[in-house]
Amino acid sequence: MRSIPSTSVLTASVQDIMPGLLVAGIIALASKFISEHYGAPAMLLALLLGIALNFLSSDAKCSAGIAFSARKLLRVGVALLGLRVSFDMVAGLGWPIVLLVVGAVLATIAFGLAISRLFGFQYRFAFLSAGSVAICGASAAMAIAAILPRDERSEDRLVFTVVGVTVLSTVAMILYPILGSWLGFDDRTAGIYLGATIHDVAQVVGAGFSMSQETGETATLVKLLRVSMLAPVVIVAALVIRSAGLSALSEAAKVPLIPMFVVGFVVLATLNSLVNLPSVVTEGANALSSWLLLVAIAAVGLKTVPKDLLKVGKAAAGLLVAETLFLAIVVGVGLTFIKLNPAVGG
Numbered sequence: 509m510r511s512i513p514s515t516s517v518l519t520a521s522v523q524d525i526m527p528g529l530l531v532a533g534i535i536a537l538a539s540k541f542i543s544e545h546y547g548a549p550a551m552l553l554a555l556l557l558g559i560a561l562n563f564l565s566s567d568a569k570c571s572a573g574i575a576f577s578a579r580k581l582l583r584v585g586v587a588l589l590g591l592r593v594s595f596d597m598v599a600g601l602g603w604p605i606v607l608l609v610v611g612a613v614l615a616t617i618a619f620g621l622a623i624s625r626l627f628g629f630q631y632r633f634a635f636l637s638a639g640s641v642a643i644c645g646a647s648a649a650m651a652i653a654a655i656l657p658r659d660e661r662s663e664d665r666l667v668f669t670v671v672g673v674t675v676l677s678t679v680a681m682i683l684y685p686i687l688g689s690w691l692g693f694d695d696r697t698a699g700i701y702l703g704a705t706i707h708d709v710a711q712v713v714g715a716g717f718s719m720s721q722e723t724g725e726t727a728t729l730v731k732l733l734r735v736s737m738l739a740p741v742v743i744v745a746a747l748v749i750r751s752a753g754l755s756a757l758s759e760a761a762k763v764p765l766i767p768m769f770v771v772g773f774v775v776l777a778t779l780n781s782l783v784n785l786p787s788v789v790t791e792g793a794n795a796l797s798s799w800l801l802l803v804a805i806a807a808v809g810l811k812t813v814p815k816d817l818l819k820v821g822k823a824a825a826g827l828l829v830a831e832t833l834f835l836a837i838v839v840g841v842g843l844t845f846i847k848l849n850p851a852v853g854g
Contacts, residue, residue, distance in 0.1 A: 532578075532804075533806075613643060616831055681712075713727070
């Protein structure tokens, strides 16, 4: 029978993590302030500010709290994303659109895994980059990184992926509304395209509502459908990692069969679907999730040495761009087909 930790032990643990947690929290607050006043992505700012202060991760007083923020807070933040999705989203979009979005997510991941060798990468970075592009940008990158076997390059790959998808998402926020108009999409179709192709939620919202109210609402709904793919993708990946005998790799034996944060995501999504939760609960959970992920990405930045990012190289950027273009093309072709065949879409 496991003993209950004494009050003194718990107090000591809190004291150990508090300095690093406060550092990551202050970076998150600064990033949020700058983002709200100057429009830059908060996630990217938190990461870059963390990298600028990376020397603090080697300080004995801060290291425990930074590690706690980068791992534990990340998992809680991802689990709380479950309250952003519900089963009713499927009925609202219609099955042709749902199948297109789900198919595009899976096809993008398969595409990334298939071409990664051409860019000199194996499955770790291929799955990390393709999953982040296909699902929900930085949040997906952090969730996927949490279940991958770790090695000395894990943090570098994660940081580069977060920076890459954030930059590409910001570019897409500007260019994709123009592309949607050029393709002749109506407000609803444009919203589907933006929600199915732009990586991060914030940029989806920005791009959608810059066109119209209907486009913004549709884009957000489709984006949340992609977010709901996070749990099944991570679960399947964890099962594949185990069944493929990867436990011989460094720390792979620590990869859980079904990560608890994914279980939390599924439970909360199910709860949100079956129970009409008060808006104060869902909005509070969404705000808490956003803050936890922001603190977590600040901590990841604090653990990153800038020169190590150069090891990832141009090939990694090329792979991210290729995956982004693939997703944009697949969704665009799919929507054009549905538009030209109303019976399929209706």
